[in-house]
Amino acid sequence: MHRIALVVVTPVMSFDVSIPYMVFGGVEVDGAPLYDLRACTAEPGIVPTAGGPDLFIPHGLGAARGAETVIAVGSGGEPAHPDALETLREAAAAGARIASLCTGAFVLAQAGLLDGRPATTHWALAATLAARHPAVEVRPDVLYVDDGQVLTSAGAAAAIDLCLHLVRLDCGAATANAVARAAVVSPVRPGGQAQYIETPMPPERGTSLTETRAWALARLDRPLALKDLAAHAGTSVRTLTRRFREETGLSPLQWLLHRRVDRARELLESTELAMDEIAWRSGLGGADSLRKHLVGRVGLTPRAYRASFHRPER
Structure with missing residues (x-):
């Protein structure tokens, strides 16, 4: 089993502690749990939480x-x-993968583990992190940052995204997406997506584009123009674009491209399909387009990505 240690530092929110248990606890391989997750703290016992x-x-x-x-x-x-x-310094020195959820980034920064690295935290505290730790390259507008051995996330839902990203790294996209479905959350989102979206409340009943996004996801291998999405949503292209940004932080075409690259990554990880076939099934056109967009997203060519992450379905 893959051992995960959750280092809890007060003050802490109980929701943040529960997220890793929700995500990692749902991962099984051949019917057996993949992760052994243990929460630990400097002073064991009753730990007060905020809220x-x-x-x-x-x-x-x-x-x-040893985690x-x-x-x-x-x-x-x-x-x-x-x-x-x-404890964190020793774990990093021993080669462990180090991560933080929300304000846990301050802990990594205090330990010196973020010096010279890009990192993020909750958007409301990003300026404070940057002021206190000028050696850290703070990125206040992303969901999470994967810098190899060290990963950081923004708050709340972004912590779920980072945990799903770790599952994807360990087990592949298909498993991570299955865990997301079981937890009734969005599939793995790219870390570079905006963490703060202006809409403070969910859209009024009947105005959400959730059904249109689901419709588009089922048709990624087909040409989809703005007018097609607007027609499905029963709205104008201008209104569609505005509401897409309000709900996802992305334009409709940006969102489509993210989902198509995600589909390509899943196929590279789980199949032996040729590059042209993967590009076609993902709606990316051809192998050259697949290469361009994958390199732009993750910095790896399709062949290098498959060599690193290919895990055939069982």
Whole structure:
């Protein structure tokens, strides 16, 4: 099993602690759990939370020793316990994958693990992180940042995105998307998507473009123009574009391109299909277009991506 240690730093939100259990707890291989997840903290026992019920965390920081992935959760931007910082440094030195959810980025920064790296946190605290830790390249407008050994996420739903991204790295797109469906959340979203969308409340009943997006997802292999999406939504192209940005933070065509590249990645990971076939099924046209967009998104050619992430379906 892949061992994950959740280093909990107060103050912490109980929701943030529950996210890894929701995502990683739903991953099975051949009917057996893939991940062994344990929460640990500097002072085991009852841990008070911000805006939720208190948590009981029985494990001390020694539970992080030997874990393949170590995730920092909490802090609210406050100073972390010195022992938690040392635990994270030791895990990084041992080669563990290090991640943070929301304000856990402050913990990684205090440990010196973000110096010279790009990172993100909740948009409301991004300026504070940048001011306190000028050696960190803070990216306030993304969902999560994957910088190899160290990964950081913004708050709330973006933490779910990062955990799903880790599942994708470990198990492939098909498994990650299955976990997302079971948790009733969006499929793996690209980390570069905007974390803050202006619409403060969900659209009024009957005005959401959810059905139109689902319709488009089922037709990624076909030409889809703005007028096609607008016709399905029963609105004008101008209104469609405005509402798409309100609901997703992207224009309709940007959203379509993201979904097509995601489909191509899933096919590269799970099939032996030729590049032209993958490009056609993804709606990207041909192999040259597939190469261009995949390199632009993840920095790898289709062949290099398949060599790194190919996991045939069982």
